[in-house]
Amino acid sequence: MITTNPSLQKEKQSRNHLNEMSQEISALTWRLFIQLIRRPSTLFAGILQPLIWLLLFAALFSKAPIDFLPGSSSYGEFLGAGLIVFTAFSGALNAGLPLMFDREFGFLNRLLVAPLSSRSSIVISSVIYITSISLLQSFAIMATSALLGYGWPSLGGFLLIAITLLLLVFAITGLSLGLAFVLPGHIELIAIIFIANLPVLFASTALAPISFMPEWLGWIASINPLTFAIEPIRMAYHSSVDLRAILIDAPYGEVNGYSCLAILLILTVGLFFLIRPLLNRKLA
């Protein structure tokens, strides 16, 4: 039957567009997961590294004065939130690598020659994949941390952790995908990941509170996006969830839970708008 009603036709077209796009996205995401299942070392390394940190750092600073660790009864408990965020951050920072390899080895051309309903499918599939992996790794750290006796959040706390991690992962994934298109090759991308990873961790409240830091480092830590993700998660672990509570006593003033989430949201949206023209140009 031929559809002659223009509004019906339009509806059919947009439904087709959505169907086609979901077919592309699921196929591309499926490919990334197959790669992961057949080469799971990156998944395990992503979980093992923070676990080793958790065990070694918690042991190293087990005699640290508890008074310096607001709301925590041990250093391991304090460290948990930082490592959950660090795991998600490291995972998301690697998001650009598969795309960079596709660029370098010409697989991206195979995708670009295909009549994709939207080339955003390439980016969306990467975001879905990395978000799932990063969250999975973070939850593995949470589970281990619980087994070590460092506690488990309430349902509300768990929800807050999930939202906070999602915002951070979206922002960093966007940044990494943007870098994957700007940089000339994977060596440069790995170099940036390598350089960024640890300094960003050390210059946040993951390992020590701001009150423990020299002033200059306190300034850096209190504008570090990781801090805005760590503190809400730390709250979710140690007290009842109240986003009005002051979470960061920064040199420039006090920051509550709402502000932390708002800053992460602004960062995510900002980075999305920053890389959008670049992706449009590269995938045009």
Add this chain to the structure above:
Amino acid sequence: MFFIKLRDLFKSYGPVMALNGLNLEVPKGSLYGLLGPNGAGKSTALRIICTLLSPDSGHVEVGGHNVLLEEKETRRRLGYVAQDVAIDKILTGRELLQLQGDLYHLDKKYKRKRIEELIERLDMHDWIDRRCGSFSGGMKRRLDLSSGLLHEPELLILDEPTVGLDIESRSVIWGLLKELRNKETTILLSSHYLEEVDELADEMAIIDKGKVIASGKPDDLKKELGGDRVTLRVREFSDEVEAESVKKLIKNINGVSNVVVNQTQGYSLNFLVQSNDVISNLSGHLSKENFEVFALSHSRPSLDDVYLQATGKTLMDAELELAGKRDFKLENKKSMR
């Protein structure tokens, strides 16, 4: 009716001019060969038709659609088999074809049917469920060809489809291309193998320095040369002055035409003769001016002769000459998205 039309196409990579006013018309349903040395601009032209590259200027039309404005419509119609096979090493051959089917929005049933047909046709049964990382060059190329054909495109574009392949894979691919030609699929292939273009192409164009310098049916181009090809040397290593004197002498012999000095082959002389009598009398003419015949070869015209006639050098010499001049790093960088 022409399925592909390229008009005044220009494209440069930094200081290197890859296309320099390329014009090309490919008839619908034909197998069209682009012949030229590596670096002549063939791949650049194909990548522009496939929407992977934008030209600096010019007009590109596929099946009546302006490629530069209607990219998605163009992509639906064509299958592209690139020179450097890009295959995900972790996936199996079948998984790669399934992915390809989803990228072209094929429905499940049709996708499965087409995959089975192509596995059968390209004889991939024994290894299609193995991971692509273990495939030989020939297997990869067959898999890549089948992924280009999965959605039954109206236009198939192949960039050097059999370069470096084993004889079995080459023969499977040639067989399939001949079959597709009979089914009215328009095929545009680039090659620097003379015998490939000679064997497969209905029509062809010779590309040199980014533009078409001769085009037509391979047999017509050979016939246009107007006779048998002779290569003459009056000494093992001649020089330009001597070669020019011999050229002047030979040009005036009745039944000789198209005399070309081939610099890269020790200043030998290439020319056409109307009959064997001309060859018999050649040494007599030469001795009048104190020249001798050091070496003389005589053959039916080949596509290499067509190439030589059009450019003044053989395809292999052109290839060697260009090999040293290309900046692959720059080309890769410019073509990477």
